[in-house]
Amino acid sequence: MRVPEFFNTPLTCEISMNGTCKNTDHLREERVEDVAGGLLKGHLDLVESTDSTTEKSFSDNRSVSSSGSSNVQDTITTNLGESSDSFERHKSLVNVAQVLLESIGEDVNREGLRKTPERFAKAIEFLTSGYQQSVEEAVNGALFEEDVDAQEPVTVRDIDVFSLCEHHMLPFFGKCTVSYVPNKKVIGLSKLGRIVDILSRRLQVQERLTKQIAETIEKITEAHGVAVEMEARHLCMACRGVQKNNAVTITRSMRGVFKNNAILRQEFLKK
Numbered sequence: 001m002r003v004p005e006f007f008n009t010p011l012t013c014e015i016s017m018n019g020t021c022k023n024t025d026h027l028r029e030e031r032v033e034d035v036a037g038g039l040l041k042g043h044l045d046l047v048e049s050t051d052s053t054t055e056k057s058f059s060d061n062r063s064v065s066s067s068g069s070s071n072v073q074d075t076i077t078t079n080l081g082e083s084s085d086s087f088e089r090h091k092s093l094v095n096v097a098q099v100l101l102e103s104i105g106e107d108v109n110r111e112g113l114r115k116t117p118e119r120f121a122k123a124i125e126f127l128t129s130g131y132q133q134s135v136e137e138a139v140n141g142a143l144f145e146e147d148v149d150a151q152e153p154v155t156v157r158d159i160d161v162f163s164l165c166e167h168h169m170l171p172f173f174g175k176c177t178v179s180y181v182p183n184k185k186v187i188g189l190s191k192l193g194r195i196v197d198i199l200s201r202r203l204q205v206q207e208r209l210t211k212q213i214a215e216t217i218e219k220i221t222e223a224h225g226v227a228v229e230m231e232a233r234h235l236c237m238a239c240r241g242v243q244k245n246n247a248v249t250i251t252r253s254m255r256g257v258f259k260n261n262a263i264l265r266q267e268f269l270k271k
């Protein structure tokens, strides 16, 4: 069984307002032995091979408090709330998968399907993990003051996109190109990919996803302008329904100077 990162970390410190620092490892033990009251253990037993999302929720919450032990206690309470929510979510997804298998006439106990509800739950948790993530946390303050040339865009092409269409909950996937004209600050390049991931790992329609990516980048970077173009294939159009396997949908969102400056816009659209 993999153990969440939290339990493998060295000494935890609690820093009080007056700057003193004391060991709070006892809180970690309490968290398992007493505070969790068995819930955490139950969770770990059920989610035997803990997925990255669950690990993240534990490791992210390993906190160094800047305002004393009550905050540490608050954090623990919040963590247990989140852990309990994710436990309940996981349990219902496993149940849903079992019902789904039974509904199509499958035997949920046959060898090949025994672990399928668990796998299904983990896959759906991953594909919708964007609901549990915040863009601000992912960007992590990676905005850098730079004296860049006015009106010169920064463009990252071919960022992979995997999302689920909200109509059929089937994947749509492809790539997107993001461009922005910086306004005194630039964003860490990887953060553009992270923003795309967080917004994609939700139930979406391609048009809304494209617009949300542009709006989010504009808000975070305060850029003079942002342009996003996405090309994607929708499995709901390929493997079922109209069955157009080669159809590719292209969506765009232009904001700020990209909207008004024809040259910038043309440059962006030129491949």
Ligand SMILES: Nc1nc2c(ncn2[C@@H]2O[C@H](COP(=O)(O)OP(=O)(O)OP(=O)(O)O)[C@@H](O)[C@H]2O)c(=O)[nH]1
Pocket: 165, 166, 167, 204, 205, 206, 207, 234, 236, 237, 240, 241, 242
């Ligand atoms: N605009 C848009 N439509 C989408 C997207 N993803 C799926 N759709 C469409 O959503 C529509 C849902 O139509 P409905 O008639 O309610 O559902 P349906 O009977 O399954 O439709 P068919 O797919 O035509 O069989 C379909 O036309 C899908 O192609 C998307 O990202 N953007």
